[in-house]
Amino acid sequence: MLTVEKIGGTSMSQFGEVLANIMLREPDRLYGRVYVVSAYAGVTNLLLEHKKTGEKGVYATFATGGDYAGQLDGLTRKLKELNKGFEPLGLPLAVADAFIEHRMAELKEYLDSMHHVLASGYLKRESVLLAGREMLAAIGEAHSAFNSAEILKAKGIKARLLDLSGFDDDEPLTIDERIHESFMGVDPAREVVIVTGYTKGVEGIMREFDRGYSEVTFSKVAVELRADEAVIHKEFHLSSADPAIVGAGNTVVVGMTNYDVADQLADVGMEAIHPKAAKPMELAGIAIRLKNTFEPAHPGTLITKDFVGKQARIEVIAGTPAVTIVEIHDPNMVGTVGFDLGLLEIFKRFGISYILKATNANSITHVVWDKAVSPAFIEELENTYEQVTVKQAAVVCVIGSNIAIPGVLARAAQVLAENAVNVNCVSQSLRQINMQFVIERADYQKAIAALNKALCLDGARG
Numbered sequence: 001m002l003t004v005e006k007i008g009g010t011s012m013s014q015f016g017e018v019l020a021n022i023m024l025r026e027p028d029r030l031y032g033r034v035y036v037v038s039a040y041a042g043v044t045n046l047l048l049e050h051k052k053t054g055e056k057g058v059y060a061t062f063a064t065g066g067d068y069a070g071q072l073d074g075l076t077r078k079l080k081e082l083n084k085g086f087e088p089l090g091l092p093l094a095v096a097d098a099f100i101e102h103r104m105a106e107l108k109e110y111l112d113s114m115h116h117v118l119a120s121g122y123l124k125r126e127s128v129l130l131a132g133r134e135m136l137a138a139i140g141e142a143h144s145a146f147n148s149a150e151i152l153k154a155k156g157i158k159a160r161l162l163d164l165s166g167f168d169d170d171e172p173l174t175i176d177e178r179i180h181e182s183f184m185g186v187d188p189a190r191e192v193v194i195v196t197g198y199t200k201g202v203e204g205i206m207r208e209f210d211r212g213y214s215e216v217t218f219s220k221v222a223v224e225l226r227a228d229e230a231v232i233h234k235e236f237h238l239s240s241a242d243p244a245i246v247g248a249g250n251t252v253v254v255g256m257t258n259y260d261v262a263d264q265l266a267d268v269g270m271e272a273i274h275p276k277a278a279k280p281m282e283l284a285g286i287a288i289r290l291k292n293t294f295e296p297a298h299p300g301t302l303i304t305k306d307f308v309g310k311q312a313r314i315e316v317i318a319g320t321p322a323v324t325i326v327e328i329h330d331p332n333m334v335g336t337v338g339f340d341l342g343l344l345e346i347f348k349r350f351g352i353s354y355i356l357k358a359t360n361a362n363s364i365t366h367v368v369w370d371k372a373v374s375p376a377f378i379e380e381l382e383n384t385y386e387q388v389t390v391k392q393a394a395v396v397c398v399i400g401s402n403i404a405i406p407g408v409l410a411r412a413a414q415v416l417a418e419n420a421v422n423v424n425c426v427s428q429s430l431r432q433i434n435m436q437f438v439i440e441r442a443d444y445q446k447a448i449a450a451l452n453k454a455l456c457l458d459g460a461r462g
Contacts (some may be wrong), residue, residue: 009043043143076101080100175217255300262278262303326388329385334361396444417456425438
């Protein structure tokens with residue numbers, strides 16, 4: 001059996017657990033496994049910018065003309081400090097430090113050259129900055145992958161580093177070509193293969209996927225090798241709700257679901273896997289297993305293309321408090337064929353994708369991410385339509401592979417009403433995989449907890 005397995009950053013930072021719970025747990029299954037590794041937790045934030053707070057990393061400093069060289073030096077010291085923490089696991093410290101020092105020194109030279117090019121004004125600023133962003137992102141995965149291979153070698157295990165970052169070559173390969181060529185002559189049945197989560201390609205893996213690039217590499221490697229199963233190791237299970245909201249003891253592991261459900265979760269920011277990474281594996285018929293690194297005996301959750309629960313049940317309560325309602329009210333809408341086409345053209349012009357849409361005779365409501373709403377976007381809507389309402393909100397979703405049964409929608413609405421949560425709008429497609437409720441932002445956590453208890457926990461206990 002060949003598995004391609006992705007290890008997340010939080011897990012990588014606790015590499016002793018990764019060794020014990022994943023790589024060395026089954027001595028008779030050391031080989032036949034390819035690991036695609038993320039950077040250690042927090043490192044990509046330091047290289048680029050903090051994913052949640054926006055705090056400047058090296059890239060953001062470089063892009064704004066700040067002291068990126070000094071920041072790089074400080075980051076090199078931090079990465080070497082990380083190395084020191086892995087020395088008890090067998091990491092040859094001098095070798096690891098030399099690798100990261102050399103890579104960071106090369107990176108600094110590249111950034112210095114880019115800085116001069118930007119100053120010249122001869123090339124498009126956006127193109128140069130994107131190239132710098134790609135190179136910076138690659139460092140994190142190269143660092144963690146190199147260390148992982150060296151630790152395994154120190155334990156007498158035949159291991160190979162497959163560095164897809166292409167840092168020292170100028171081969172004009174696409175991402176798919178680089179992966180294909182890199183695996184030529186590699187036999188995962190005879191050696192442990194450690195692969196960088198970043199892949200260099202002429203198209204630029206971050207242009208389309210940005211911080212989701214490691215999952216794209218994972219997906220493409222799984223398809224290239226025709227893996228029997230793709231495994232994602234994270235620090236948590238795919239559960240009925242976010243444990244940070246409902247409490248660690250108040251969730252149920254999903255266990256089995258399908259790709260459609262995974263897409264619904266991704267649409268509200270709760271990514272089991274990036275949807276553009278999942279699609280190639282779905283088409284190739286490769287199942288994805290989500291496992292908790294710190295509960296190795298638990299089988300986790302298996303995602304397949306055709307799974308439908310034998311019994312109707314709610315699998316996940318998910319959502320986000322970071323959305324905005326944008327509603328257009330116009331009396332000219334009623335009976336007008338194609339009225340919403342012009343509206344969607346404005347959305348497209350501003351690069352805005354919506355999460356939810358609801359309509360009636362003369363109103364169209366879209367729910368979009370907060371970050372997508374700009375003053376210019378709202379101004380154009382107000383100049384075009386009679387009345388525009390903009391309101392911050394939250395959306396909660398009741399999701400499952402088999403929820404097309406009478407009473408589920410009514411029960412979910414009842415639970416919200418019983419907890420004094422007002423529903424501003426609601427949406428459910430004919431496929432009946434996802435019921436979406438738009439509510440007041442202040443009620444978000446209360447709604448998640450109430451729906452999880454009533455529809456997931458009580459159902460499981462019953």
